[in-house]
Every structure is written in C-alpha cells, then in structure tokens.
Amino acid sequence: MRAFALIARLAWRNLRHRPGQAVMLLLALCLATTTLSLALAVNGAGDRSWERVWRDTNGPHVQSFFGYGAERTPSDATLAKVRADLAALTTAPGVVAASGPWDAMVTTGEVAGDRMDVEVLVRDPAPAAVGQPLLTEGQWLDGGDGVVLEEGLASTMRVRLGDTVTVAGQALPVRGVAMTSTTGRFPMYQPGRIWVNQPTGERIQAGGGVEAFASSVELRLAQPGDAAAFVAAHAPPPPRRGEFFYVGLSTWEQLRDGSHDDLSAFAIALVGIGVLLGLLTIATAAVLVASRMAAQIRQVGTLKAIGVTPGQVTMVLLAEYLTVAGLAAAVGLAAGQMLTPMLAGVSLSLYGSPQAPPVTWERAALVVAVAVAVVLLATVRPALRGARRSTLRSLATSARPPRRSSRVGGLASRLGLPLPVVLGLRSALRRPGRVLANAAGLTLGVAMVVIGLGLDRSVHIFMTEQTPDEVEAPGAEIVAEVVDRLVAVVYAGAGLLLALAAVNAVVVAVFAARDSARNHAILRTVGATPRQTMVAFVVAQLGGCLLACAAGIPLGVLLFNLVADDDLAPIRLTFGTYAAVAVIVPLVYAAIVAVPARLFGSRPVTPSLSYQ
Amino acid sequence: MSGIIETAGLSRFYPGDGAPVRAVDGVDMSVAEGESVSVMGPSGCGKSTLLHLVGGLERPTAGTVTIAGQRVDGLSEAAWARLRRRSVGFVFQAFHLVDELSAVENVELPALLVGTSRRAARRRAMELLERLGVADRATHLPDRLSGGQQQRVALARALVNEPVLVLADEPTGNLDSHATGEILRLFAGLREARQTLLLVTHDPRVAASADRLLTMRDGQIVEDTRLDGGLPRQAVLAQIAGWEA
Numbered sequence: 001m002r003a004f005a006l007i008a009r010l011a012w013r014n015l016r017h018r019p020g021q022a023v024m025l026l027l028a029l030c031l032a033t034t035t036l037s038l039a040l041a042v043n044g045a046g047d048r049s050w051e052r053v054w055r056d057t058n059g060p061h062v063q064s065f066f067g068y069g070a071e072r073t074p075s076d077a078t079l080a081k082v083r084a085d086l087a088a089l090t091t092a093p094g095v096v097a098a099s100g101p102w103d104a105m106v107t108t109g110e111v112a113g114d115r116m117d118v119e120v121l122v123r124d125p126a127p128a129a130v131g132q133p134l135l136t137e138g139q140w141l142d143g144g145d146g147v148v149l150e151e152g153l154a155s156t157m158r159v160r161l162g163d164t165v166t167v168a169g170q171a172l173p174v175r176g177v178a179m180t181s182t183t184g185r186f187p188m189y190q191p192g193r194i195w196v197n198q199p200t201g202e203r204i205q206a207g208g209g210v211e212a213f214a215s216s217v218e219l220r221l222a223q224p225g226d227a228a229a230f231v232a233a234h235a236p237p238p239p240r241r242g243e244f245f246y247v248g249l250s251t252w253e254q255l256r257d258g259s260h261d262d263l264s265a266f267a268i269a270l271v272g273i274g275v276l277l278g279l280l281t282i283a284t285a286a287v288l289v290a291s292r293m294a295a296q297i298r299q300v301g302t303l304k305a306i307g308v309t310p311g312q313v314t315m316v317l318l319a320e321y322l323t324v325a326g327l328a329a330a331v332g333l334a335a336g337q338m339l340t341p342m343l344a345g346v347s348l349s350l351y352g353s354p355q356a357p358p359v360t361w362e363r364a365a366l367v368v369a370v371a372v373a374v375v376l377l378a379t380v381r382p383a384l385r386g387a388r389r390s391t392l393r394s395l396a397t398s399a400r401p402p403r404r405s406s407r408v409g410g411l412a413s414r415l416g417l418p419l420p421v422v423l424g425l426r427s428a429l430r431r432p433g434r435v436l437a438n439a440a441g442l443t444l445g446v447a448m449v450v451i452g453l454g455l456d457r458s459v460h461i462f463m464t465e466q467t468p469d470e471v472e473a474p475g476a477e478i479v480a481e482v483v484d485r486l487v488a489v490v491y492a493g494a495g496l497l498l499a500l501a502a503v504n505a506v507v508v509a510v511f512a513a514r515d516s517a518r519n520h521a522i523l524r525t526v527g528a529t530p531r532q533t534m535v536a537f538v539v540a541q542l543g544g545c546l547l548a549c550a551a552g553i554p555l556g557v558l559l560f561n562l563v564a565d566d567d568l569a570p571i572r573l574t575f576g577t578y579a580a581v582a583v584i585v586p587l588v589y590a591a592i593v594a595v596p597a598r599l600f601g602s603r604p605v606t607p608s609l610s611y612q
Numbered sequence: 613m614s615g616i617i618e619t620a621g622l623s624r625f626y627p628g629d630g631a632p633v634r635a636v637d638g639v640d641m642s643v644a645e646g647e648s649v650s651v652m653g654p655s656g657c658g659k660s661t662l663l664h665l666v667g668g669l670e671r672p673t674a675g676t677v678t679i680a681g682q683r684v685d686g687l688s689e690a691a692w693a694r695l696r697r698r699s700v701g702f703v704f705q706a707f708h709l710v711d712e713l714s715a716v717e718n719v720e721l722p723a724l725l726v727g728t729s730r731r732a733a734r735r736r737a738m739e740l741l742e743r744l745g746v747a748d749r750a751t752h753l754p755d756r757l758s759g760g761q762q763q764r765v766a767l768a769r770a771l772v773n774e775p776v777l778v779l780a781d782e783p784t785g786n787l788d789s790h791a792t793g794e795i796l797r798l799f800a801g802l803r804e805a806r807q808t809l810l811l812v813t814h815d816p817r818v819a820a821s822a823d824r825l826l827t828m829r830d831g832q833i834v835e836d837t838r839l840d841g842g843l844p845r846q847a848v849l850a851q852i853a854g855w856e857a
Contacts, residue, residue, distance in 0.1 A: 431712065518708075522708045525696065526702070609669070
C-alpha cells in the first residue's frame with residue numbers, strides 16, 4: 001500500500017513538474033481517442049435515428065423482397081411459386097405479425113418539374129400491422145387519387161401537400177409525406193419512393209413504361225434476435241439458369257446497417273484516421289518517454305539508491321502516463337459525444353435531428369484500451385531499460401554515452417568535409433540507436449505525407465471519373481455535397497495526421513537538441529560557433545530522417561493500399577512525387593531541427609554545461 | 613602595465629526570491645601575462661561564475677572584461693567562440709569531453725576549428741597526449757577513460773592551440789592525489805611557456821602552486837595575496853584550512 005502511495009506521489013509530482021510533456025502527450029492522445037470515439041458514435045447516431053423510425057412504424061424484423069425487370073419477366077409458374085413462397089412466410093413459425101405482400105414498380109415520374117425514376121409502392125389505405133409508414137405531414141392513402149411521398153423525396157424536391165406529381169403520365173396530388181425504415185432516405189437512396197393505393201397502382205401499370213416490378217413482405221418475429229436464424233432457415237433457392245430475378249431476405253440489422261451508407265463511410269474514414277493517429281501518438285509518446293528517461297537517468301539512479309526497486313521506477317512512469325491516458329480517454333469520449341450530432345448532421349440518410357448514442361461500456365472500453373495500449377507500447381521498453389540500468393552508472397552520468405568508437409565515424413573526417421559536417425556525421429554514426437529511434441519516430445510522419453498525397457490524387461481521380469448520369473441524377477448536387485463533406489473529413493483527418501507528424505518531428509527535434517545541448521556547449525567552450533554546432537546537429541539528425549524516408553515512403557504506400565477498395569483505387573503517384581518527398585521532407589525536417597538547435601546555440605554556455 | 617585579463621566593476625546577479633543573488637559583485641581584477649592566479653573561497657562565493665564571466669560562458673549583468681586589450685563583455689556568441697578557439701583554453705572539474713569523440717578527436721578539435729590541417733592537428737594532439745601520458749588511450753571514447761585520464765585529455769585539449777589564457781574550474785576536484793600531482797606539474801609547465809592561468813579551486817595544495825591567490829567572499833574579492841615570496845605559504849594554507857573547518 002505504501003509502495004502504491006509512493007508511486008502515486010512521485011507520478012503526481014512528475015506531472016506537476018513537467019506539465020509541457022504531459023500536455024503534449026495528452027493532446028496527441030486526445031486527437032486519437034476523439035477520432036475513434038467519433039467513429040464509433042457516428043455509426044451509432046445513424047442506427048439510433050433508424051431505430052426511432054423503425055419503432056414508430058412497428059418496422060419488420062425480417063423483410064423478404066422479390067424483384068425483376070419488365071423486359072425479362074419470369075415465367076408465370078416461377079412468379080406464382082415465388083409469390084406463394086413469399087406469402088407462406090407470413091405464417092411461418094416464429095412470425096407474430098406480418099404485412100404484405102406489397103407490390104411495387106419502378107417507372108418514370110416527374111416530381112417538382114424534374115424527371116426521375118420513382119418506385120411506386122401499392123399499399124392499403126388501412127394501416128398495416130408491420131411497417132406502416134410514419135406520416136410527418138398530411139394524411140395516409142384513401143380511396144382517391146392522392147399519393148404519399150417519402151420524406152426525403154418531398155423535402156429534397158421541395159414538394160408540398162397539394163402539389164402534383166406525375167407518374168406514368170398521370171397527375172396525382174400529394175396527400176401526405178411519410179418516413180419508413182424499409183428503404184433508405186432519398187436522395188442517398190434512389191429511386192425516390194411514392195406510396196399509392198391499389199386503383200392508382202393499376203392505372204400506373206396500365207399506363208405502361210414500367211421498368212421493374214417488385215413485391216415484399218414484412219415480418220415481426222417473437223424474438224428479434226432470431227432474425228438471422230429465420231433468414232438462414234428460409235433462404236430461397238437462387239434463380240435457375242436463364243431466369244433473371246432477385247429474391248432475398250434481410251434482417252432488421254441489415255436494413256439498419258444499410259440505411260446510412262454515408263455515415264458508415266464517415267465512420268470507416270474516421271476509424272482509419274484514428275488508428276493512424278494512434279500509431280503516430282505511439283511514436284510521439286515513445287520519443288517523449290525515451291528522451292525523458294535519458295534526461296532523468298540521474299533521478300532514476302537516486303530513486304534506486306534510496307531503495308526504490310526497478311519495477312517501482314517503471315511503475316512511476318507508467319502511473320504518470322496511464323493517468324494521462326485515462327484523461328485522454330475521458331476527453332475523447334466526451335468530445336466524441338459532443339461532435340457526433342454535428343458530424344451526423346451532414347448525413348442525407350437520417351430522419352430527424354441526429355443524436356449521439358449513449359456511451360456504452362464496449363465503446364468506453366475500446367477507447368480506454370486504445371489510449372492505454374498507446375501509452376504501454378511507448379512507455380514500457382524505455383522505462384524498463386532505464387530502470388534496469390545500474391544504479392552507480394545512473395548516478396554517475398546524465399545521458400547515455402556511446403559505447404564504442406566507430407571506424408566509419410573516423411572515416412568521415414578523411415573525406416575533406418567541413419568540420420561541422422564531420423562532427424554531425426560522427427555523432428550520428430556513433431549513436432546508431434538514437435538515429436534509429438529518431439527514424440522510427442519520423443517514419444510514420446513520412447508515411448502520412450505519402451498517404452496525404454495519395455489521397456489527394458485518388459480523390460481527384462474519383463471525382464473526375466463520375467459518370468455524367470450520376471452527376472445529373474435528381475438530388476445529385478446534394479449527394480455531391482455529402483461526398484464533398486466526406487472528402488473534407490478525410491482531408492481534415494489527413495491534415496491532423498500531418499499536423500501530428502509535424503508535432504512529432506518537432507518533439508524529436510527538441511529532445512534531440514536538448515540531448516545534444518551539453519555536447520554542443522562543450523564544443524562552444526573550445527571555439528565552435530553557434531552556427532557550427534547547429535550545422536553539426538542538423539547533419540546528425542538528417543541520418544534519421546533519411547532512414548525515415550526510406551522506410552516511410554513504402555510504408556505509406558502499403559497502408560494506403562491496405563484500405564484501398566473499389567471507390568478508393570490503389571495509390572497512384574509518380575516516381576517524381578516520391579523523389580520529391582525524399583528530398584523535400586529532409587529539407588523541411590532540417591529547417592525544423594535547426595530552430596531548437598539555434599535556440600540552444602544562442603543561450604549562454606554555462607546552463608547547458610550543467611544541464612540534466 | 614595592463615594585464616592580459618582586466619575586469620572593472622564586473623557583476624553577475626541572478627533573480628532571487630526577493631533581492632537578486634549577487635554571485636559576482638563589482639569585481640576589479642587584473643592578471644598579468646604569464647601569471648598564475650588561483651581563486652579560492654567558500655562554496656557559492658562566486659569563484660566559478662567569475663571564471664565563466666572571464667571566459668564568456670556567462671554574460672555579466674554589469675561591468676567590463678578585457679582580454680589582451682580587447683573589450684569582450686559585449687561580444688556575440690560567435691565572436692566569443694572565435695576568441696576562445698585561439699586565445700582561451702578551458703579545463704573543468706567535470707572534464708566536459710565530447711562523449712561522441714575519442715580522446716584524440718577531442719584534443720584536435722580546437723586545432724581543426726582554427727583551420728589547422730587534419731594531419732597537423734592530429735600530430736599536435738598526439739604529441740600532447742604523449743606528453744600527458746595518455747597516448748595509449750588516444751582512440752578511446754571518454755566513457756572508457758578514468759577520471760585522471762579524462763582530465764589529462766581535457767588539459768591537452770585546452771593547450772592544443774597554445775592559448776594565451778587557460779581557465780581552470782576545479783580541475784582536480786574529481787581526481788585522486790596522484791592524478792592531482794600530475795595536473796599540478798602540467799600547470800607548472802604553463803608558467804614556463806608564459807601562458808596565463810586563472811584557476812578556481814577548493815584545494816589548498818593546488819591554490820598554493822600559483823603566483824597569486826585571490827580570496828573571494830559573497831561575490832567580491834576580499835584579499836589579493838602574492839604567493840611568490842610575500843606571505844609564507846603555510847600562513848595562507850592555515851587560513852584556507854580555517855574556511856573548510
């Protein structure tokens with residue numbers, strides 16, 4: 001108990017004495033946890049919206065759907081068989097309520113002056129036991145000519161009650177507007193949906209021009225959890241060779257998941273960004289911890305000298321960073337909750353105002369687990385290494401000196417290069433571990449640059465490859481706006497990744513400069529100018545950056561292609577672009593590392609000589 | 613006659629809880645060329661700060677510093693660096709060798725900085741290491757050298773450009789008596805080469821090896837004693853021993 005109190009006290013004191021490091025780690029972690037939390041919550045917001053309509057309409061647990069094209073009508077026998085099978089489902093074991101079969105057809109209509117394909121659904125004026133559309137305006141069908149429009153179609157096309165829509169040449173007054181959970185909302189899901197009564201449906205069919213026919217039944221089960229088993233048990237046989245029709249069953253979960261594809265795309269993008277942010281945060285945290293251990297090695301030695309065990313020393317650091325991780329998880333969850341309605345608000349597929357789903361234990365555990373994993377991965381190894389170092393050695397020195405002289409380092413001086421360059425090369429070659437650590441921290445940053453460039457190119461290609469039909473489809477402008485917003489989210493994420501990569505580079509540079517401050521101060525006591533020490537430092541750091549480019553460019557390509565799919569083609573960058581990355585990134589990094597080196601160089605020598 | 617080092621009203625204050633801490637407070641000092649001067653006083657009296665101010669490692673709050681007739685207290689960091697590489701050699705208690713460079717690379721560094729060819733700088737560095745008895749450790753990194761060996765390497769580095777001024781801050785503080793004796797013999801060699809030595813120390817034996825003893829207290833020089841025939845050295849040592857008691 002006492003040991004825990006000591007660990008807690010030391011951890012708390014360290015946090016108070018080094019707020020800058022803690023805040024930097026907290027910010028980086030918060031970016032990752034917020035993005036992940038947002039990704040998980042955004043999908044939930046879509047689910048929640050759909051479930052609200054589903055409950056209010058007494059939506060189906062299972063929907064069976066049958067459809068075929070007007071030009072390839074199945075044989076009468078097949079039609080009769082499939083219809084009979086469909087009807088039989090309404091009395092299948094486990095079904096407690098059913099509606100349908102409901103006939104439907106796809107034909108051409110004119111809504112608010114725009115010609116478009118519409119799905120005309122024939123329904124009873126009497127309310128259905130299952131899946132009765134939920135009116136938001138006007139009235140449901142009666143014996144007359146009126147139609148009811150799906151809410152997304154009415155609002156997108158700005159159709160009001162009493163307006164007229166034309167279907168198959170027949171002008172029909174709009175009597176009502178309704179929501180449903182059995183299809184997606186227009187314009188994300190097309191064609192737009194119009195409900196009509198039986199006589200109107202027959203007139204539309206008689207008017208010709210029908211492109212496809214469909215029929216569906218909607219079933220409520222005794223146990224919603226049995227939906228998947230029911231679907232598996234009643235899966236229809238596939239059409240025989242030469243027959244062209246579709247028949248299938250969907251569970252309510254499948255209907256729900258398919259109701260907000262735009263939000264799902266947001267969520268997938270955010271998960272990808274969150275994972276990459278997490279990886280970058282590991283790199284940033286690893287640099288923070290490793291540099292901290294190097295700087296604090298004497299303190300570690302003192303703790304061990306007074307009887308604190310290596311395990312307890314490690315625990316102090318872990319306790320400190322786990323506190324930060326816990327805080328970051330809490331901030332991430334809270335920020336995710338707050339931002340979800342804003343992000344989900346851009347969706348075209350949701351009915352009503354989106355709400356963030358309540359924080360579940362699973363979501364909280366996942367976000368906490370990611371934050372803790374980031375901290376553990378970054379902390380344990382350097383902390384253990386520092387703690388296991390001999391007490392006497394820890395007390396005797398500050399930073400870990402190089403173990404051996406390097407022949408390659410000696411060779412550097414024979415190349416006739418300027419002295420600062422030689423000093424920088426020697427420093428890099430004699431501390432390969434430090435170079436590799438810096439390279440590891442920067443590699444993900446370089447990968448992010450490649451991914452950002454690849455994304456820009458792929459999005460450009462994706463946008464320009466849209467077919468004219470898609471662009472001119474009704475509501476296409478709004479869909480394009482959602483695509484734009486999705487692209488904006490992806491760009492914002494890529495921007496965050498680049499920003500974090502830049503922060504990571506700055507952290508690497510600052511700690512490397514601090515690590516080298518003592519040696520550079522010594523160089524100045526023997527006559528090296530601040531500019532010379534700066535050049536030596538930049539040269540020493542460039543080795544890690546070049547290694548990072550060598551590893552980061554292929555890593556970026558690999559990561560990009562891992563998430564590439566039908567919409568996002570594999571990375572398409574020219575060799576020149578990769579070469580530019582390999583040249584520009586080291587130049588930018590050199591400019592970044594020169595800043596702290598110059599700052600340290602402009603300070604008087606004495607404080608740096610005594611720096612711990 | 614003007615000295616190689618002249619200070620006038622030299623002060624260095626640090627921010628304190630209330631009033632500023634006067635680490636060095638209005639020091640007027642003159643050290644002649646070829647002279648060997650030790651500075652003693654209780655811990656925290658400002659000895660090291662005075663040395664750092666003279667060598668440009670710290671900036672004075674007030675006052676002037678002149679080295680070889682040149683006002684140096686207002687020099688930029690770069691100008692100080694150029695002055696140090698030719699004219700000032702430093703020796704520290706903590707040795708302050710560049711831990712990424714071998715012993716010989718540390719020693720040749722100031723020579724390379726003034727533009728000496730690589731071959732000549734290496735030859736000069738090896739000569740000095742030979743003279744100081746650490747030539748066999750020339751290719752070793754500082755981490756692999758004993759304290760005495762590191763201090764001899766540091767001294768070789770301070771002497772490689774034959775500076776007019778050597779500033780030594782507790783050069784024997786981390787050494788045993790044998791190594792201390794070796795360092796004192798090397799300092800004696802400076803006098804023969806007409807190089808000026810300003811030496812801060814706690815060790816009466818080291819202090820007594822100089823021509824002159826400056827005694828500091830509370831940031832000020834309270835006594836300036838010639839040790840080459842004026843006061844008996846034993847009296848000085850008794851006085852010094854009194855501080856330590």
